[in-house]
Amino acid sequence: MAILGLRDPAEGDWDHFRAIQYTGLARYAILRVVTNLVLGLMVCQLFAGFVPLWQLAGWMAMLGGALYFPAIVYRQSGMVNHDHVARRFVLQLVAATSLIAFVWAIPILLFAPQAGPMELATVWTILAALVVGGTLLLNALPLGAVLFNLVLMVASIIAFARVGDIVTIGAIVCFSIMLALSGFENARAFLMFKLSEVGLAEKDEVVSLLLREFEEGDADWLWQIDASRRIVAASPRFAFAAGREAKDIEGMPLTQLIAGKAWESGNLPPSLHVLSDKLTKRESFSNLVVKVQGEDKTFWWELSASPRYDDNGAFIGFRGVGSDVTESRESAEKIARLARYDTLTGLPNRLQLTEALDRALNECEQWKTRCGFLMIDLDRFKSVNDTLGHLVGDRLLAQVSLRLRSLMGKDEMCGRLGGDEFAVVMRDTGDGQRIGDLAHRIIDVLSRPYEVDEHTLFIGASIGSAHGVRDGRTVETLMRSADLALYRSKDEGGGRHNVYEPKLHSHAEERRVMEMALRKALEKDEFTLAYQPVVDAASESLVGFEALLRWHNPEFGQVSPARFIPLAEDARLVVPIGNWVLHRACCEAVSWPADVRVAVNVSAEQLYEPDFVETVVEALSETGLAPQRLELEVTESVFLREGSRAGETLDRILALGVGLSLDDFGTGYSALGYLSKTRFTTIKVDRSFVQGAARGMQESIAIIRAVVAMADSLGMATTAEGAETENEVRVIRELGCKKIQGYYYGRPMGAEDVAEMFSDHRAAMFG
CATH class of the missing domain: 3.30.450.20 (PAS domain)
Structure with a gap:
């Protein structure tokens, strides 16, 4: 019923389906009109001798009008350039088609009786051809084809019934029924075909659109x-x-x-x-x-x-x-390179070095060969960073990397581990001598002067090396072995190469145990202070003491400051230990005579603590020591860091009335600018100059004279350190130093000995 146009099912957009179905009508419209007119002329010729001409002309006019009527309905129905057709317009087209059928019924009903049986058979043959062609051409309008067939079948039955031809009537009925059924199936197939065709067209349009968008994309x-x-x-x-x-x-x-x-x-x-x-x-x-x-x-x-x-x-x-x-x-690729190469130097980073070392160890295991690993630490690089800034330091590292790369052979890879640490992986070291040769070449080349931003810089290199697989079968073990050897090179003063030895592990373990003990030394009260006298050079009267830290541990005994002070710096224990020294020195010095001062060494780390001035104030207030009796000794290294915090801190300390002493002047990064920034009360001349002057070395004599003259002009005192002999004391006096400190006047003594010395002095005075 939906295909015939008699009902619209609830499912589907049948107005759209009918528009698809009836688009085929326009395609064969002219053919249908021409066919009908040609067959009409044939009918007129057939009956020309039996029917008046005016009747034939009138019939042709009726046929032409009936053929024109569907075109009017077709245009009014909205099927032209429209994708929806209502069912009422379909029924109008069916009525127009039925009208054509009624016009064609006139010749067989009205004209045939005026002629003979032969003409009747001929006109029915023409009508049969018309019905077959109409059924085929009207597959887009199946109800119209059925009605067209029905009208002409009824007219034919009536005509042959007049002459009593029952056989022909039966044939006509059978022919019409078969034609109607085939026409309906043809209409169904036609609709399915059109729907499939439209569906394919829509899919093709979608695919074309997607491909076009795909083509017009950016990538x-x-x-x-x-x-x-x-x-x-x-x-x-x-x-x-x-x-x-x-x-x-x-x-x-x-x-x-x-x-x-x-x-x-x-x-x-x-x-x-x-x-x-x-x-x-x-x-x-x-x-x-x-x-x-x-x-x-x-x-x-x-x-x-x-x-x-x-x-x-x-x-x-x-x-x-x-x-x-x-x-x-x-x-x-850039990310991968960043993950495997150092951005500053362009050398392989730690990741790539460890991978190369792992491959080298595997090759050693497989081929029974030796590989090598060298750890390189730059000497005096920190001072460059502190004095000239990190930008100059970075450029210096870039030059170091270029020199290292120039020394590498085909089986060697150098890289940067981080900071000022570099490393070299050697795939094959032969008998082991190649490691030593390469290490000495590296030390020699890296120790040559560098020109960076109009600065001539001198640094050095310390190297520790280890052999694989002798000193370690894994990357971690071999790197640890080389690191221990590097520690030994640094402990020996730098600029050296040491090969790993098994006993270094015991030294490292001892260092680790000592560090653990050092961390507990404060709470266990294992620290004490010793005081070395400072005397007036002219009168040899006592003017003060320098407080020196001592550590006695039950396991290690009396530990030398040369051992535990660097350990405290590495373990970041300098600040709490230094603050303890400050408080204890003030506490013990408060009982001394009022004209005797106490000097306390202060590290750069303490000065850079935000609350260091408050720590000094607290020590003075809690102990009752007068600020004028306290002197803080600093080295030139406190000025090497970027920024002005150290100078500001020292100015605040001077404002408290506390004295400042510049220790080891001339031995490090000496610059007169330090003296113009901060007004020190005392400049201490290093022991090396004192001994040199006593031996008659003109350079040492000239330095001491220059320091004394400069200090006198700035209103500062000078203290000569390390005086051990009478000759040294005599030379110091002749050169003009105001104060002397050294074994000649007394070795460091405990607080009890100092107290006893003052008691004996009082007894002698009032004795």
């Missing part, structure tokens, strides 16, 4: 090759990605396009070999990244494709998509 394109691997139907985007015109790459082998200039030499990248292998085996592939050599630069494409076959199963090529992934590839 993707389509590509296609034939069975000979030659490019066919080169798209504009594909040509643009290749940096060429589409006509230039049409017909070119895909592999030749990708290879570029390397095609002639045959030096093809591995990725192109993989692609060629896939094409040869006719295998599908996805997200295959290939290197493309363009005219001016190199690209990276990501290709996906599948083989294509024709209807007979013959291979006809590949079709696929591609993307330009050059930017993402370069970003990935």
Whole structure:
């Protein structure tokens, strides 16, 4: 009923379906009109001798009007350029078709009786042809075809019933029924075909739209090759990605396009070999990244494709998509490089060094050979960073890396571990002598002067080395062994190379145990202070003491400051220990005579603590020591860090009335600018100059004279350290130093000895 147009089912948009169904009517409209008019003229010729001409002319006019009426209905129905047709318009077209059938019934009902049986049979034959053709041409209007067939069947039955031809009537009935059924099935098939055709067209439009959007994208394109691997139907985007015109790459082998200039030499990248292998085996592939050599630069494409076959199963090529992934590839390579190379020096970083060392150890295990690992630490680099800034330090590291790289052979890799630490991996050390030779060359080359930003810089290098697999079978063990050897080189003053020895492990363990003991030394009250006298050079009267830290541990005994002070610095214990020394010195000195001062050494780490001035104030207030009796000794290293915090802290300390002493002047990074920044009360001349002057060394004598003259002009006192002999004391006096400190006047003594000394002095005075 829906196909006939008599009912609209609830499911589906049948107004749209009818529009699809009836679009076929317009295609054969002219053919139907011409056919009807030609057959009408044949009928007029058949009955021309039996029927008056005016009747035939009138009938032709009626036929023409009936043929024109469907065109009017068709235009008014909205089926022209419209995708929806209402059911009432379909029924109007059916009525118009039925009208044509009634006009055709006139010749067989009115004209045939005026002629003979022969004419009746002829006109029925014409009508049969018309019915068959109408059924075929009206498959888009099945109800119209059925009614057209029904009207002419009834008219034919009436006509043959008049002459009593029952057989023909039966044939007509059977013919009409079969024709109606076949016409209905034809209409159903026609509708299904049109719906399928429209569905395919819509799908094709969607696919075309997607492909067009795909083609017009910024990064993707389509590509296609034939069975000979030659490019066919080169798209504009594909040509643009290749940096060429589409006509230039049409017909070119895909592999030749990708290879570029390397095609002639045959030096093809591995990725192109993989692609060629896939094409040869006719295998599908996805997200295959290939290197493309363009005219001016190199690209990276990501290709996906599948083989294509024709209807007979013959291979006809590949079709696929591609993307330009050059930017993402370069970003990935940059990230990978950042993960494996040091950004400042361009050398391999710790990750790549450990991987290389792991490979070297595996080769040693496999081939029974030796590998080597050298750890390099730059000497005096920290002072460059502190005095000239990190920018100069970074440029210095870059020059160090260039020198290291120039020393490497084919089986050696140098890299940066971090900070001022470098390392070298040696795949084969032979008999082991190569490690020592390379280490000494490194020390020699790195110790030569550097020119950085108009500064001439001198640094050195300390090296520790270990042999694989003798000193370690794993990366961690071998690196630890080399690190222990490096510690030994640094402890020996730097500029040296030491090879790992098993006993270094025991030293490291001892150091670790000592560090643990040092961390508990304060709470266990294992620290004491010793005081070394400072006397007036002219009168030899006592003017003060310098407080010196001592550590006595039940396990290690009396530990030398040369051992535990560097350990405290590494363990970041200097600040709490230094604050304890300050409080204890003030507490013990408060009972001394009022004219005797106490000097306390202060580290740079203490000065850079934000609350150090408050710590000094607290020590003075809690002990009751007068600020004028306290003198803080600092070295030039406190000025080496960037920023002005140390100078500001020292100015605040001077404002309290506390004295300041510049220790070891002239031995480190001596600069007169320090004296202009901070007004010290005392400058201490190092022991090395005192001994040199006593031996008559003119350089030492000149330095001491210059320091004394400068101190006198600035209103500062001078203290000579390390005076041990009468000759040294005499020279110091002659050179003008105001105060003297050394074994000649007394060794460091405990607080009880100092108290006893003052008691004996009082007893002698009042005795």
